[in-house]
Amino acid sequence: xxxxxxxxxxxxxxxxxxxxxxxxxxxxxxxxxxxxxxxxxxxxxxxxxxxxxxxxxxxxxxxxxxxxxxxxxxxxxxxxxxxxxxxxxxxxxxxxxxxxxxxxxxxxxxxxxxxxxxxxxxxxxxxxxxxxxxxxxxxxxxxxxxxxxxxxxxxxxxxxxxxxxxxxxxxxxxxxxxxxxxxxxxxxxxxxxxxxxxxxxxxxxxxxxxxxxxxxxxxxxxxxxxxxxxxxxxxxxxxxxxxxxxxxxxxxxxxxxxxxxxxxxxxxxxxxxxxxxxxxxxxxxxxxxxxxxxxxxxxxxxxxxxxxxxxxxxxxxxxxxxxxx
Amino acid sequence: xxxxxxxxxxxxxxxxxxxxxxxxxxxxxxxxxxxxxxxxxxxxxxxxxxxxxxxxxxxxxxxxxxxxxxxxxxxxxxxxxxxxxxxxxxxxxxxxxxxxxxxxxxxxxxxxxxxxxxxxxxxxxxxxxxxxxxxxxxxxxxxxxxxxxxxxxxxxxxxxxxxxxxxxxxxxxxxxxxxxxxxxxxxxxxxxxxxxxxxxxxxxxxxxxxxxxxxxxxxxxxxxxxxxxxxxxxxxxxxxxxxxxxxxxxxxxxxxxx
Numbered sequence: 001x002x003x004x005x006x007x008x009x010x011x012x013x014x015x016x017x018x019x020x021x022x023x024x025x026x027x028x029x030x031x032x033x034x035x036x037x038x039x040x041x042x043x044x045x046x047x048x049x050x051x052x053x054x055x056x057x058x059x060x061x062x063x064x065x066x067x068x069x070x071x072x073x074x075x076x077x078x079x080x081x082x083x084x085x086x087x088x089x090x091x092x093x094x095x096x097x098x099x100x101x102x103x104x105x106x107x108x109x110x111x112x113x114x115x116x117x118x119x120x121x122x123x124x125x126x127x128x129x130x131x132x133x134x135x136x137x138x139x140x141x142x143x144x145x146x147x148x149x150x151x152x153x154x155x156x157x158x159x160x161x162x163x164x165x166x167x168x169x170x171x172x173x174x175x176x177x178x179x180x181x182x183x184x185x186x187x188x189x190x191x192x193x194x195x196x197x198x199x200x201x202x203x204x205x206x207x208x209x210x211x212x213x214x215x216x217x218x219x220x221x222x223x224x225x226x227x228x229x230x231x232x233x234x235x236x237x238x239x240x241x242x243x244x245x246x247x248x249x250x251x252x253x254x255x256x257x258x259x260x261x262x263x264x265x266x267x268x269x270x271x272x273x274x275x276x277x278x279x280x281x282x283x284x285x286x287x288x289x290x291x292x293x294x295x296x297x298x299x300x301x302x303x304x305x306x307x308x309x310x311x312x313x314x315x316x317x318x319x320x321x322x323x324x325x
Numbered sequence: 326x327x328x329x330x331x332x333x334x335x336x337x338x339x340x341x342x343x344x345x346x347x348x349x350x351x352x353x354x355x356x357x358x359x360x361x362x363x364x365x366x367x368x369x370x371x372x373x374x375x376x377x378x379x380x381x382x383x384x385x386x387x388x389x390x391x392x393x394x395x396x397x398x399x400x401x402x403x404x405x406x407x408x409x410x411x412x413x414x415x416x417x418x419x420x421x422x423x424x425x426x427x428x429x430x431x432x433x434x435x436x437x438x439x440x441x442x443x444x445x446x447x448x449x450x451x452x453x454x455x456x457x458x459x460x461x462x463x464x465x466x467x468x469x470x471x472x473x474x475x476x477x478x479x480x481x482x483x484x485x486x487x488x489x490x491x492x493x494x495x496x497x498x499x500x501x502x503x504x505x506x507x508x509x510x511x512x513x514x515x516x517x518x519x520x521x522x523x524x525x526x527x528x529x530x531x532x533x534x535x536x537x538x539x540x541x542x543x544x545x546x547x548x549x550x551x552x553x554x555x556x557x558x559x560x561x562x563x564x565x566x567x568x569x570x571x572x573x574x575x576x577x578x579x580x581x582x583x
């Protein structure tokens with residue numbers, strides 16, 4: 001069986017888990033094995049039903065005081081113990097920050113290799129030698145890798161596969177697995193959460209207005225803010241902007257910032273270096289505003305305006321006001 | 326307090342990354358090198374913690390002798406000591422890297438006493454294995470949390486704790502790790518300082534301890550690197566000035582976002 005470890009936040013399934021289930025379904029078919037799923041720290045029916053909708057034929061739940069909230073060590077040990085007992089042909093998680101972290105914890109505990117952020121996997125046959133293609137540089141470069149392991153532990157590159165339900169939903173069997181966890185492992189459990197802003201965030205906004213070095217100053221972001229507010233979106237920025245201290249790092253789009261997935265990304269004054277492109281490329285559509293027609297961002301955009309953003313952004317806001325009036 | 330930072334030397338790319346003819350490395354002919362961004366912030370954070378609480382920052386890297394440049398850079402912004410685990414420069418897999426770092430840290434701690442905090446980058450900018458810090462911390466029995474974008478050290482609470490903030494959508498989570506502890510930090514935890522002239526001069530005198538490693542290769546190995554197939558996008562030019570606004574709003578209306 002192929003085991004997919006489901007990422008969730010206090011019972012709400014993460015998109016990365018759906019992506020892993022989708023990827024896992026085709027990998028399980030390739031291996032000629034059924035798809036099973038593991039639910040750590042939750043046994044809620046909603047998640048079981050959803051895993052079934054993605055084709056999981058069995059769901060193992062592990063509920064325990066040490067798993068009352070997320071904690072990488074307890075989740076990693078629970079995952080490792082499930083893998084020891086179930087002996088799956090391979091285990092897979094979504095390549096989100098938590099997904100990679102929990103799988104790394106499990107790999108360390110099992111003393112097995114782990115291959116992060118795979119985009120394509122060829123299961124090993126009798127030889128046990130697997131080959132896979134995985135992301136380097138946040139996906140700007142791909143690595144063909146070879147893996148020799150009795151039990152491959154993998155994650156799927158975030159947003160490299162679109163979550164898709166199975167043609168026919170499965171009604172998974174549910175098995176509650178009792179695992180004794182050392183209370184010491186709760187030393188890394190979440191202690192507290194602080195909510196700074198409610199509503200649409202950079203990673204969930206349907207429209208993102210990005211500003212780069214071309215914006216010039218912190219103050220010059222005001223028209224971008226205004227346009228974003230009119231469209232129910234959020235302002236993001238490039239690494240050059242945060243390095244200059246014009247915006248907080250939480251606004252940064254890129255390999256070391258947020259990966260955005262809006263309906264449309266309006267990238268203004270952004271050249272489109274690798275660092276930024278990695279975070280922007282999952283946008284459904286891109287509109288670039290730049291004075292340089294050869295800029296990487298312009299070349300990769302669906303639409304472009306070759307002009308000064310300081311003139312174009314306010315003009316767009318005016319045009320929207322005029323049409324709404 | 327005693328802090329150890331692990332850093333990695335990586336190429337500093339712009340708009341495109343090319344691969345060498347044998348497919349085994351990034352073609353760095355026209356590129357500079359830098360400290361992987363998360364780890365550059367890790368060094369800055371360690372230096373700030375020591376400025377606040379006193380102590381010493383040791384920076385550890387694994388690679389060719391050239392990686393000493395990254396240790397000297399760390400010294401130029403305030404780190405005190407540098408340690409290089411020498412390799413042949415080939416791509417070491419995550420298990421082997423973690424084993425070599427674990428051995429090096431064990432050796433340093435045996436001769437000089439334990440580190441209160443181990444600082445790793447959440448993942449390296451290049452190979453991005455997302456596991457070396459976790460493996461080292463597990464091997465040494467230290468608690469570790471990844472994705473850290475804020476650190477406070479409290480020596481008063483329960484024998485000493487590290488309060489770590491981890492960014493989530495619209496806010497952050499708080500963790501409290503008993504020391505000795507480890508963290509995987511992310512860029513944005515601080516804005517790294519630039520070296521001062523005095524720092525640069527001091528870094529030239531940094532004595533770098535060199536260690537060898539007999540760590541065995543793990544199960545994952547590099548076959549070749551290649552660039553992803555590029556989807557060619559036909560870019561429609563909507564205009565060359567503010568008068569393009571009408572065409573832009575037409576597009577936004579078509580997408581249903583106005």
